Amino acid sequence: MLSPYGLDIIESCLTCKTRTERLFCDLPASALQSFESIKYATAYPKGAVLFVEGQAPRGIFVLCKGRVKMSICATDGKTLIVKIAEPGEVLGLSATVSGKPYELTAETIDPCQVNFVKREDFLRFLKEHSDACFKVAEQLSEKYNTACHEVRSLGLSHSAGEKLAKLLLEWSSKNGEGAKQEPRLKLALTHEEIAQMIGTSRETVTRLFADLKKRQIVQSKGSTLVIRNKSALRLIASNN
């Protein structure tokens, strides 16, 4: 089925070709059959809000395609992006399990396919399928580790420059680029969104990028960023 958002919707988890590559989805046949009967395949355009921080948990959202921005918001409207969720991640997991309100807001930044499962169906599913329960524990562990990483970065970094350098090094270590002398990375976020990831203003991010370019530490080629001087960026990241 081709949706209005240009997505090739995967209607059935049983025939999904990417299932085996994904942590939660790679379930034994009986659990998968069960999951298939309780999930609703849905498509969302870019900018759709799946759930909002503080809402009572309705259920989980398994991200099949696209990316989702996970953020928290202060009462004055200041936003902090905790992470960008990728396909295969289960969103709203801890709130659905604990029954506490969603602690983050989930907003699509691409057209997305999401499989939604109602809370009561999901809890029953976990009780009946130990393999799925184990995978959920693994996912929660990874999310917890990411949250601790975020706490370290927010609580112990001295400056916005240090946090930006750490973020760029982290992104450049993905997709086999980490070992290269001059790693490349695709800047898929706006300066505003990068600012929300490191808890600073858009103006500061723009100024920091201009400074890094002037010092020839990074170079822009369209939406691709080339790290020209990795050791200098590491020095900034380690606050020296």
Next chain:
Amino acid sequence: MESVLRPSRLEYVDRPEGPFCHLPDLTLRDFELLKTPVLYRRGTCLFREGQPAHDIFVLDEGRVRISVSSESGKRLTLRIAGPGEILGLSAALAGSPHEMTAELLEDAQVATIKRKDLLRFLREHREACLQVVNLLSQDLHVAYDRVRSLGLARSRRSRASRVQ
């Protein structure tokens, strides 16, 4: 590390209040069989951030400081863990290095469980696995609260006041 104590295999009837207390007795007995109780001195680090997670730790008594550190040695306390808590769970389950450091604030008896034994136990005991899922969900709520308070503090001074 002070000394290895006699495993308290059948003492689960008088167990202290902990996350697995309400599990069926047979499941709890299997869990007790995995534990090796060790007496540690105050100041001992059960694990440090960056170390591979070979074991998990069940705190029978005492308090443990859970913290993260910067490369320059600055430390941020996440929370103080108390008796009954299981430490090192997320790294053991994710198969990743520890994201935090756990340091004993007083002499205490701590039971260690090998990671591979824990994983096998959780695969064999669905109720225990569900309980671990609940524990991790609670931990995640606490961690996100910490992210919120640090990340959305109005000023650098306000942020600094949250770092211990």
